[in-house]
Amino acid sequence: MIFRHTRLIMGTALLAVALPAVPAMAQDADEARIKKLEAEVRALQRKVFPGGDGRYFEPQIDSSAPVTTTSSSPASTTAVTDILARLDALEASLQRLTGQVEVNSNAVRDLESRLAALESGAAPAVAADNLLPDEQPLPAAAGPAPTPPPAPAASGPSAQRLAAVQAIAKPQTDDPGDDEYSYGFRLWNAGFYPEAQQQLAMFVEKYPRHPRATYGRNLLGRAYLDDGKPREAAPWFLKNYQEDRNAERAPDSLLYLAESMIALGDTNRACIALAEFGETYPAIAAGRLSNQYEANRKKVTCN
Known part of the structure; x- marks a missing residue:
C-alpha cells in the first residue's frame, strides 16, 4: 500500500518536472492542477495512514466527512467541450459576417459601376468621324456646370418676343x-x-x-x-x-x-x-x- 502511494507521489513529481517545457500560461494552469492533485494525495494519505499523534501529516481534513472521489478528467473534458462549442459559434458568426460583407461589397461595386457608366457619358459616345461640324462633346458631369450658348447676334429675339418676355x-x-x-x-x-x-x-x-x-x-x-x-x-x-x-x-x-x-x-x-x-x-x-x-x-x- 505504501509503495503504491509512493508511486503516486513520484508520478506527480515527474509530471511537475516535465511541465516547464510548455508555454507560461499553460504551465500556470497545470501548476494549479498539480497542487490540487498533491493536496488530494496528502488527504488520501491521511485517510490511509490515520494517526492521532499526527506524525505523518498535520490534519487538514475532517475524517468524519464522506469521502468523495475527485477526477480532473470530466472537468477537463467539459472545459474542452465548452471551448470547442464557443469556437464553433465564433466560426459560424465569422462566416455569416464574411458572407454579409461580400454581399454588401458586391452591391457597392454594382452601384459604382452604374454611376461610372452614367458619369462617363451623359450623352452617347459618338465616333469622332461621325460628329457634325457644330457638335461638341458634353462637358464632364463633375466639372464646371454647363452654361447655355449665347444666341447668334444676327438672329436676336423679335420685338414681339421681347415684349412678351417683359410682360412676365x-x-x-x-x-x-x-x-x-x-x-x-x-x-x-x-x-x-x-x-x-x-x-x-x-x-x-x-x-x-x-x-x-x-x-x-x-x-x-x-x-x-x-x-x-x-x-x-x-x-x-x-x-x-x-x-x-x-x-x-x-x-x-x-x-x-x-x-x-x-x-x-x-x-x-x-x-x-x-x-x-x-x-x-x-x-x-x-x-x-x-x-x-x-x-x-x-x-x-x-x-
Whole structure:
C-alpha cells in the first residue's frame, strides 16, 4: 500500500518536472492542477495512514466527512467541450459576417459601376468621324456646370418676343434666391425656353445652396429637354441627382435623365438610369412618378 502511494507521489513529481517545457500560461494552469492533485494525495494519505499523534501529516481534513472521489478528467473534458462549442459559434458568426460583407461589397461595386457608366457619358459616345461640324462633346458631369450658348447676334429675339418676355413679372419678396427661381419657372411655364435656360443657369450658379437649388437644376434640364436639346439637358439631370440623392427633385432628375437618353437613342444608359430609379426610389416609382416611369420603360427594351 505504501509503495503504491509512493508511486503516486513520484508520478506527480515527474509530471511537475516535465511541465516547464510548455508555454507560461499553460504551465500556470497545470501548476494549479498539480497542487490540487498533491493536496488530494496528502488527504488520501491521511485517510490511509490515520494517526492521532499526527506524525505523518498535520490534519487538514475532517475524517468524519464522506469521502468523495475527485477526477480532473470530466472537468477537463467539459472545459474542452465548452471551448470547442464557443469556437464553433465564433466560426459560424465569422462566416455569416464574411458572407454579409461580400454581399454588401458586391452591391457597392454594382452601384459604382452604374454611376461610372452614367458619369462617363451623359450623352452617347459618338465616333469622332461621325460628329457634325457644330457638335461638341458634353462637358464632364463633375466639372464646371454647363452654361447655355449665347444666341447668334444676327438672329436676336423679335420685338414681339421681347415684349412678351417683359410682360412676365419677376417676384419681389424678401428671398431674392426664391425670386430668381420663380422667375425662371414662369419663363419656362410660358414656353420661353432659351430665356428660362439663362435665368435658371444664373440662379443655380448664384445660389447653389438655396433650398430651391434642386428645383432649379432639375428645371434647367427640363428647359433644355423641352427645347429639343437632350444633350444639353442630360448633364444637369445627372448633376442634380449626384448633388443630393435625397433632395426633392433628385428622383425627377434621374427619371428625366433616362428620358434624355431615350431621346438620344442611347438605350443602354436609359436602361441603367431606369433601373437605378426603380431601385433607389421604389415608393416614388410606384407613386408620384409611376405614370412617367412606366411610360419611359415602355419606350425601351432592357435586359
